Amino acid sequence: MTIMQSFTELVHQRQQRESAKRNRPVESEVTKLDVRNLNFFYGEKQALFDVSMTVAERAVTAFIGPSGCGKSTFLRALNRMNDIIEGAHHNGTVLLEGQEIYAPDVDVVSLRKRVGMVFQKSTPFPKSIFDNVAYGPKIAGQRNHKGLSEIVEQSLKRAALWDEVKDRLQDSALALSGGQQQRLCIARALATNPDVLLMDEPASALDPASTSRVEDLIFELKQNYTIVIVTHNMQQAARISDWTAFFYQGYLIEKDHTQKLFTTPKKKQTEDYITGRFG
Amino acid sequence: MSLANAVSPLTPPKTGLRLQKQFSWARAREAGVRAVLLGCASLSLLTTLAIVYMFLTEAVYSVTPGTTAFFQEVSLWNFLADTEWSPQFADKHFGILPLLCGTFVIAGIGSLIGLPIGLAAAIYLSEYAKPKFRRMMKPVLEVLAGIPSVVYGYFALVFVTPYALRPIFQSLLGIDVDIFNAMSAGVVLGVMIIPTVCSLSEDALRAVPRGLREAGYALGSTKYDVSLKVVVPAAFSGIVASFLLAISRAIGETMAVCIAAGQMPRLSLNPFRSMETMTAYMVGASLGDTPAGTIEYKSLYAVGFTLFLITLGMNILANWVMNRFREVYE
Numbered sequence A: 001m002t003i004m005q006s007f008t009e010l011v012h013q014r015q016q017r018e019s020a021k022r023n024r025p026v027e028s029e030v031t032k033l034d035v036r037n038l039n040f041f042y043g044e045k046q047a048l049f050d051v052s053m054t055v056a057e058r059a060v061t062a063f064i065g066p067s068g069c070g071k072s073t074f075l076r077a078l079n080r081m082n083d084i085i086e087g088a089h090h091n092g093t094v095l096l097e098g099q100e101i102y103a104p105d106v107d108v109v110s111l112r113k114r115v116g117m118v119f120q121k122s123t124p125f126p127k128s129i130f131d132n133v134a135y136g137p138k139i140a141g142q143r144n145h146k147g148l149s150e151i152v153e154q155s156l157k158r159a160a161l162w163d164e165v166k167d168r169l170q171d172s173a174l175a176l177s178g179g180q181q182q183r184l185c186i187a188r189a190l191a192t193n194p195d196v197l198l199m200d201e202p203a204s205a206l207d208p209a210s211t212s213r214v215e216d217l218i219f220e221l222k223q224n225y226t227i228v229i230v231t232h233n234m235q236q237a238a239r240i241s242d243w244t245a246f247f248y249q250g251y252l253i254e255k256d257h258t259q260k261l262f263t264t265p266k267k268k269q270t271e272d273y274i275t276g277r278f279g
Numbered sequence B: 001m002s003l004a005n006a007v008s009p010l011t012p013p014k015t016g017l018r019l020q021k022q023f024s025w026a027r028a029r030e031a032g033v034r035a036v037l038l039g040c041a042s043l044s045l046l047t048t049l050a051i052v053y054m055f056l057t058e059a060v061y062s063v064t065p066g067t068t069a070f071f072q073e074v075s076l077w078n079f080l081a082d083t084e085w086s087p088q089f090a091d092k093h094f095g096i097l098p099l100l101c102g103t104f105v106i107a108g109i110g111s112l113i114g115l116p117i118g119l120a121a122a123i124y125l126s127e128y129a130k131p132k133f134r135r136m137m138k139p140v141l142e143v144l145a146g147i148p149s150v151v152y153g154y155f156a157l158v159f160v161t162p163y164a165l166r167p168i169f170q171s172l173l174g175i176d177v178d179i180f181n182a183m184s185a186g187v188v189l190g191v192m193i194i195p196t197v198c199s200l201s202e203d204a205l206r207a208v209p210r211g212l213r214e215a216g217y218a219l220g221s222t223k224y225d226v227s228l229k230v231v232v233p234a235a236f237s238g239i240v241a242s243f244l245l246a247i248s249r250a251i252g253e254t255m256a257v258c259i260a261a262g263q264m265p266r267l268s269l270n271p272f273r274s275m276e277t278m279t280a281y282m283v284g285a286s287l288g289d290t291p292a293g294t295i296e297y298k299s300l301y302a303v304g305f306t307l308f309l310i311t312l313g314m315n316i317l318a319n320w321v322m323n324r325f326r327e328v329y330e
């Protein structure tokens, strides 16, 4: 089974790279997010069926599955982005470090500051590079220019964009290339200092070079952040994630260590999907 | 198979087809429709050209021998610098300043009232209102836009001045309020431009892609943050253009200001006195007994031409802003 072999190889390469970089266990086992029996509806239409899953802290969890299977819906349920969609409702629980995020007394705004999000299409605001990154801290009440500059510099450095833009922070963000814009959006998300970063196909609109930069970046970020990423690219999932969850038609079919899921899937549907027999 | 055959170079090409155009009713109709449409399109252009020609010959330089145009009798310097406008007196003065002053004071008051309210209404409709309410409000705004301006003028004269301005400013604050005054004209003008501002700004706001709003929310924004710090800046060019068009409309507005502000050319910034705008002067002069060929008659064209240049400038500026600052969203 050559596809399986190639995945094994990818995972192996990655682990080598990882252990070479820092001496620490590949996966952490502390639960950051705990989702229980989540059903999700767009009006009448049910998009998620009884999904239960945990997301480990300081690790990368990838969601894969065919188009329309509910990956984005699930991801957006984790920072309540679905709240702004008319007619959307759900039942079940989503716990962030043990706290129900849908509890009536939860402040959505502070939840979203802790659980940041990066979208498939980069969405820079039509402002300067500086103002894009400073947006989050500014609305959070940070007014001090020196403080803002520090946050901006730090965030851009973490997003591996600083060297490319440090001389033109006042230029419009729209003048950046697609890959740079996406890293800018990552920097912007990091500037609010989240502990969880949700990424919905962050590299799908990028060329291979930019994709690999974003992947390297995700790799770096997981030291400090819990990362959940939706991807259509299974090689990418194999390269960057510690855990992989496979969704199909609104159901979570299985979630396992990436290596296990790609080499010895437990479910027939998973195997069919990763070997390219459907989807 | 058949497709491959059809494009195969081996198929012998057809020969002997006539390439010359032949008469057919379909083609004749096509040409007819085209001519009518072209005619309609040219009509507005020709009208504009004719108006400009008229302005030029009556105001700037007369082409008819033995007659003179306005600026051949009154120097441009007098026109721009004289502080009095009194064409109907024996001692005639043709200083445009009092009329410009009236126009800009009234348009200024109207803008101060109409622009913020119109923009706020647009933000409400685009960002806050339920779709149902929005669908209901749009026609209401159009009705507001469709009220004849003479109605607004009388509203200012018989309601705004006696029941709003006088009780507040005259009785309470002791400021004399003329029955004809710039303030009442400005107030109704503000109301009149709300639909323009609201409708155009709302279009601009709604053209901002949903992704930008979502990105805003994902960074921990409240609805207020998203509306004012993401959507409004992203729609900046459209909003400014709607402002400029509304101001240009306010400057050109005639009937309402003529009725409400009166016909007293005055170089003053006191909004509670009667003032005359350029448009109001033109109404007055053309209604009155103003024989063609007199300097008074020609002054109409000079004032009209000035007004034309101002509104043209505003519209060009609006277009420039639209193109210069447009954020392109695919």
Ligand SMILES: Nc1ncnc2c1ncn2[C@@H]1O[C@H](COP(=O)(O)OP(=O)(O)OP(=O)(O)O)[C@@H](O)[C@H]1O
Binding pocket: A042, A045, A047, A065, A066, A067, A068, A069, A070, A071, A072, A073, A074, A085
């Ligand atoms: N705003 C919405 N209103 C109604 N239905 C929606 C909405 N968004 C998604 N859906 C439906 O919910 C289901 C799951 O969609 P979702 O976007 O989560 O899929 P996905 O796995 O992210 O797909 P893709 O890989 O194409 O992004 C689909 O059937 C979709 O049509």
Ligand SMILES: [Mg+2]
Binding pocket: A071, A072, A073, A200, A230
């Ligand atoms: Mg999706």
